[in-house]
Amino acid sequence: xxxxxxxxxxxxxxxxxxxxxxxxxxxMACHGKQGQARRDGYYPRIAGKPAGYLLNQLRGFRxxxxxxxxxxxxxxxxxxxxxxxxxxxxxxxxxxxxxPETPRVSAATLDRGRTLVMQGDAALxxxxxxxxxxxxxxxVEPAVPGLVGVSQDYLxxxxxxxxxxxxxxxxxxxxxxxxxxxSKSDASAAAAFxxxxxxxxxxxxxxxxxxxxxxxxxxxxxxxxxx
Amino acid sequence: MKRRVLAGAITLxxxxxxxxxxxxxxxxxxxxxxxAYTLSADPVERGRQLVTLADCRSCxxxxxxxxxxxxxxxxxxxxxxxxxxxxxxxxxxxxxWTADDFWRALHDGYSRDGKxxxxxxxxxxxxxxxRRDADAMFAYLKTxxxxxxxxxxxxxAFPYNHRVLLAVWRLLFFRPGVYRSDPxxxxxxxxxxxxxxxxxxxxxxxxxxxxxxxxxxxxxGRGGGGQVLGWYAPSLTDPRxxxxxxxxVADIVTLLQTGQIGSSxxxxxxxxxGPMAEVVYGSLQHARSEDLRAMAVYLQSxxxxxxxxxxxxFAMQYTATTDTLAEGRALYARHCARCxxxxxxxxxxxxxxxxxxxxxxxxxxxxxxxxxxxxxYPPGTARDPRPFGMPPYYPxxxxxxxxxxxxxxxASWGNSAPxxxxxxxxADRGNPLW
Numbered sequence: 001x002x003x004x005x006x007x008x009x010x011x012x013x014x015x016x017x018x019x020x021x022x023x024x025x026x027x028m029a030c031h032g033k034q035g036q037a038r039r040d041g042y043y044p045r046i047a048g049k050p051a052g053y054l055l056n057q058l059r060g061f062r063x064x065x066x067x068x069x070x071x072x073x074x075x076x077x078x079x080x081x082x083x084x085x086x087x088x089x090x091x092x093x094x095x096x097x098x099x100p101e102t103p104r105v106s107a108a109t110l111d112r113g114r115t116l117v118m119q120g121d122a123a124l125x126x127x128x129x130x131x132x133x134x135x136x137x138x139x140v141e142p143a144v145p146g147l148v149g150v151s152q153d154y155l156x157x158x159x160x161x162x163x164x165x166x167x168x169x170x171x172x173x174x175x176x177x178x179x180x181x182x183s184k185s186d187a188s189a190a191a192a193f194x195x196x197x198x199x200x201x202x203x204x205x206x207x208x209x210x211x212x213x214x215x216x217x218x219x220x221x222x223x224x225x226x227x
Numbered sequence: 228m229k230r231r232v233l234a235g236a237i238t239l240x241x242x243x244x245x246x247x248x249x250x251x252x253x254x255x256x257x258x259x260x261x262x263a264y265t266l267s268a269d270p271v272e273r274g275r276q277l278v279t280l281a282d283c284r285s286c287x288x289x290x291x292x293x294x295x296x297x298x299x300x301x302x303x304x305x306x307x308x309x310x311x312x313x314x315x316x317x318x319x320x321x322x323x324w325t326a327d328d329f330w331r332a333l334h335d336g337y338s339r340d341g342k343x344x345x346x347x348x349x350x351x352x353x354x355x356x357x358r359r360d361a362d363a364m365f366a367y368l369k370t371x372x373x374x375x376x377x378x379x380x381x382x383x384a385f386p387y388n389h390r391v392l393l394a395v396w397r398l399l400f401f402r403p404g405v406y407r408s409d410p411x412x413x414x415x416x417x418x419x420x421x422x423x424x425x426x427x428x429x430x431x432x433x434x435x436x437x438x439x440x441x442x443x444x445x446x447x448g449r450g451g452g453g454q455v456l457g458w459y460a461p462s463l464t465d466p467r468x469x470x471x472x473x474x475x476v477a478d479i480v481t482l483l484q485t486g487q488i489g490s491s492x493x494x495x496x497x498x499x500x501g502p503m504a505e506v507v508y509g510s511l512q513h514a515r516s517e518d519l520r521a522m523a524v525y526l527q528s529x530x531x532x533x534x535x536x537x538x539x540x541f542a543m544q545y546t547a548t549t550d551t552l553a554e555g556r557a558l559y560a561r562h563c564a565r566c567x568x569x570x571x572x573x574x575x576x577x578x579x580x581x582x583x584x585x586x587x588x589x590x591x592x593x594x595x596x597x598x599x600x601x602x603x604y605p606p607g608t609a610r611d612p613r614p615f616g617m618p619p620y621y622p623x624x625x626x627x628x629x630x631x632x633x634x635x636x637x638a639s640w641g642n643s644a645p646x647x648x649x650x651x652x653x654a655d656r657g658n659p660l661w
Contacts, residue, residue, distance in 0.1 A: 017577045022615060025566075026602050029618035043622075064291015069660040070601065070619065072290060077508040078607040078614075085613070 020089050026074065027086065036095040041151030047093035048149075050205045052142030054087035056170060056219050065168040067161070097149045097199035104152075105192045109185075113193025116186055117147075124181050129190060132174075132213045132220075137197065139205035143219045146205060152195035159187040170218030177215065274367025277360055280426045280518065281353075282510035283368075286310045296320070296374040301347060302456065302659050305440065306383030308347045316373035329365040330358060335403050343393040345381070346401070346440060355406035355425030400441035419525030422518060427510070432460035432502065433469070457658030458501040459593040461585070463529055468589055469497075470531045471523075479523035483511045486605045487614065489575055496579040497586065498605045500598055508606035547634045547646040555635025558628055562620070563636075571640040577615045582640035592633070592647050596655045599629050626652040 015021035027035065030043040037045035046054060060066040062075050062083075075083060103110060115121065117137070120128035130137060132144055139146035147155065161167035162179040169175050179187075212224035267273045278284070287310045289298035297312040314320040321329070321339075328339040336350035337343060344350060356364075386392060406425050408417040423429050434442045435451035443451075452462040452469070461468035471479055474494050482488045486499030486507035499507050511519065547555075560569075566578035573580030581587050587595050604616035620629060630649040637644035 017574055022577050023613060026604065026616040026618040029602065029620065030622050038622075062290075064289070073601060073660045074604060074616070076290075077504050078604060079612050082607050082613050 020085060024086055024089050027090070030070075031090075034093040034095045035090040036093070037098070037150070039098075041153050044150045044154050045097070046090045047095050048203060048205075049091060049145050050139050050141050050143055051084070051088045051091035052221075053139065053145045053219070054090055055084050056143055058083040058087060060168070065170070067166045096201075097203060100198045101152055101195040103192060103196055105189070109189045110193055110196070112186065113189035113191070116190045117193050121186075126178060126181055126186075127214065129194070131211075132209075132215075132217075134206040135210060136200070136203075136206070137194065138199070138203050140209055140224075141205050141207050142221070144205070146203075147194045148197045149199045149203070150195075152191045155191035155194060156188055159191070160184075172216045172218050174213070174215040174217035270363040270366045271370055272367075273360070274363035274365065276515065276518075277356075277364045277426055278367050279510055279513050280422060281364070281428065282506055283313065283364075285505055285509045287313050293372075293374040293376065295368070295371055296376040298376060298379055303347060303440070305387040306381060308345065308381045308383070309379040311378045312374065312376045313368055314371050314374040314376075315369050316375050319375050319377045320373060321368065322373060324365075326362050326365050329368075330361045333361045333364075334358075334405075336397065336401065343390050343397065345390075345393065346396070349428040349431045351401055351442070352425055352428035352431055354401075354403045355421065357405050360426070396439060396441070400439070415521045415524050416528060418518075419521035419523070422522050423525050427522070429463070431455075433463050435462070454593070456502050457593070457655070457660070458503075458597060459589070459591050460503070461589055461594075462532075463526060464532050466531050468585060471526045471529070472531050474527060476520060476523045476527060479526055480516065480519045483507065483514075483519050483522065484516075485512070485608050485610045487611060490573075490580055490583070496573065496584055498579060500586075500594065500603050500605065504603070504606040507608065512606070512608040512610075547638060551631050551646065552635050552638065554628070555631040555633070556639075558624070558632040559635055562624070563632065571636065571642075578617075581636050582642060584642075587633075588637055588642050588644035590645060592637075592645075592651055593655060595633055595637070596629065596647065596652050597658070599624075599633060600652070600655060601660060621656065626656070 024035075027046070030038070031046050032038045032043070035045065035047035037043060037047075057066060058071075058075050059080070061068065061071040062078075105113075116126065117129040120126045120131065129147060132140070133147050134140045134144065137146060137148045158167060159179055159182065162176055182190075208226065209224040213220060216223065267276065284294055286299055286301065287295050287297050289296070289300075289310075292298050293314070295312070295314045297310045299310045301308040301310065312320040315322040317323050324339050331337050332339070332344060332348075333350060333353040333356055335354070336346065336348070353361075381388070406421045409420070412420075430442060432453050432455045434453055436453055437443050451465070452460045454460070463469050463471065466472065478488055478491075478494045482497055482499070484507070486504050488494055488497050490496035563581075567573055567581050568578075571581035571584075573582075586598070589595065598617055600619060600621045602617040602619035605611070605614040607614060624632070627649045629652045630647045633647040633652075636642065637647065
């Protein structure tokens with residue numbers, strides 16, 4: 001019996017029990033092994049997202065800027081330092097991205113999506129997604145998330161949450177202003193284009209902005225300029 | 228409409244029947260000296276300590292809201308209550324209240340405007356608080372930054388939305404009275420009793436309630452805990468639940484301070500989850516250790532009830548089938564054994580033992596079901612800022628699988644608790660999470 005127990009202990013957990021890996025196990029029930037997301041696309045990938053972004057979200061669930069009871073329940077009674085440690089843990093995970101989704105929309109819609117993501121729409125005062133979310137749409141350190149590598153459904157759901165007041169970023173909430181100018185069909189077009197992008201193997205958020213964003217965003221320290 | 232009238236009639240009939248049964252006769256009333264109690268001489272600091280122990284902030288703060296500005300939803304079987312703003316804002320808070328008004332609310336259950344307060348505000352416990360301490364709590368609340376946040380009306384079902392019925396409730400179930408020291412006990416025990424019964428109002432969750440939400444008389448000997456926010460708060464007088472008779476005072480203090488205690492010869496493993504985790508996080512971890520010690524001394528002294536024969540009779544009905552146990556065993560090996568051990572022995576500090584764990588074997592089975600469905604972390608505290616957590620299993624296991632694995636765990640390694648029914652798991656999915 002002892003031999004069986006010893007063998008089991010040796011071959012199942014690869015990490016020490018008293019570790020951050022073990023502490024992060026509850027997150028992986030929904031966000032997948034090492035935070036790489038499960039197949040259903042409902043719970044987002046968290047692996048490799050900038051740590052500052054992940055921490056802002058965890059604090060958002062605690063402070064009511066984001067609404068998902070299961071997440072609020074998990075983080076409500078934890079201290080900032082612990083949430084930061086968990087955020088950093090998932091930011092540091094380098095695990096493969098899923099293959100891109102196959103398009104479920106027309107070519108015209110995809111074209112519209114590409115325009116919004118890469119160039120924006122000056123007439124609607126919509127900046128390109130790319131202008132803030134990184135040259136490869138993989139985010140910008142320390143707190144802007146990547147937009148590729150999550151499902152189309154997740155992207156659409158988040159944009160609707162902003163529209164319905166069920167998601168907010170730190171004030172001033174620049175994303176809320178953008179979503180107000182973004183029609184539902186434009187939101188779907190951008191999400192469809194983003195979900196079709198293959199993610200390169202060396203995927204990483206940009207270290208800094210090419211040009212500081214024009215809008216003021218509470219989650220971007222120092223307006224995106226080097227400190 | 229007919230249904231509503233019927234509901235009202237039934238309620239009034241229940242009130243009448245309950246009135247005959249339960250007219251309380253043994254509660255003390257009137258002013259009495261507070262127990263020997265050496266808190267800070269500075270009233271504001273003493274008030275802060277008492278407000279912390281009473282955990283006013285927890286109920287009077289909405290998620291993401293300003294502290295003490297109210298608006299937290301408190302779902303109950305009577306409807307949803309919304310806590311009021313208790314910051315000193317003149318228009319929306321208690322800025323215009325006097326110390327007399329505050330005393331009347333705490334001690335008598337009346338608002339400043341003369342309205343009867345619903346006992347979801349635990350004045351049946353707070354009535355035990357001394358005038359001196361109530362004044363200190365008020366003095367502290369007056370120092371908070373005022374927040375302009377209008378109160379949200381409660382959303383209650385008929386007939387509970389009629390405050391006038393509280394007159395009957397009060398007549399039946401409420402007698403005002405400051406805590407009276409028991410001269411046969413020491414100062415520390417009395418201080419603990421005062422803190423547990425009045426200030427920290429532990430019984431608000433941990434005592435069984437009748438159909439009208441009043442604490443059942445402890446004399447009926449049935450024991451049993453209460454239900455709050457979808458969780459079961461185990462009885463503090465039942466050795467199968469959260470009775471603390473066999474624990475050391477030091478272990479009780481550790482549990483109150485950290486929400487966790489590892490198992491030892493004298494103490495089974497315990498961890499605070501759900502609302503109790505919130506109490507530890509917001510209140511008890513910040514309490515002075517001499518106060519926690521006094522509370523522990525009192526809690527340890529509580530008389531324990533004898534196991535009730537009726538529960539054994541009902542247990543017979545729920546004996547698991549061999550198939551269920553086999554399915555539960557397979558699920559356990561696949562999903563649980565890596566952390567909790569092949570024989571439920573646990574792998575401290577990451578995972579508690581399940582063999583001999585009262586949280587697992589408790590009846591009702593609400594808490595074990597919730598912990599498997601939603602997982603969760605014990606509170607982060609100064610003494611354990613990085614607690615280990617349990618993963619939620621609702622994304623990966625069906626209701627009948629969760630019932631099977633819990634049934635297996637509750638019947639293995641010396642555990643002998645009734646089987647868990649799939650219906651219970653299904654019902655618990657819909658309960659409020661936060």
